[in-house]
Amino acid sequence: MYKRIEEILSEIQVLKAEYQESVATQPAHVAREISDKSGVLRQELTDILIKGAGVCPECGNKPHGLIQPVAVEGIKLKLYEVRCLVHFNNRARGITIEEAVKKWNNKDYMPERRVSA
Numbered sequence: 450m451y452k453r454i455e456e457i458l459s460e461i462q463v464l465k466a467e468y469q470e471s472v473a474t475q476p477a478h479v480a481r482e483i484s485d486k487s488g489v490l491r492q493e494l495t496d497i498l499i500k501g502a503g504v505c506p507e508c509g510n511k512p513h514g515l516i517q518p519v520a521v522e523g524i525k526l527k528l529y530e531v532r533c534l535v536h537f538n539n540r541a542r543g544i545t546i547e548e549a550v551k552k553w554n555n556k557d558y559m560p561e562r563r564v565s566a
């Protein structure tokens with residue numbers, strides 16, 4: 450599962466470069482095809498990151514999954530996050546996908562984000 454995530458992320462990087470290249474040199478449909486491919490990969494990534502997660506208890510939408518790079522005491526880590534795109538305070542993080550999904554399902558959300566001016 451994590452190996453596939455790495456593959457998807459590197460494939461998306463490759464497509465990004467191809468996209469930029471094609472915009473300058475290729476007919477428009479080429480860029481569109483590349484962006485469609487990238488969309489399919491992103492969907493696959495989301496599906497992996499929210500595997501087993503229920504819908505948002507407030508709006509019933511499927512949650513979104515993402516990978517957050519963080520540094521804890523100078524050590525770089527990847528955290529997995531499950532969140533609602535409508536309710537920003539409904540988000541759960543874990544050091545594994547399973548942990549993030551479990552917390553999400555248990556409504557064990559992160560502390561509310563403070564809006565700094």
Ligand SMILES: [Zn+2]
Binds near residue numbers: 506535536539
């Ligand atoms: Zn929601």
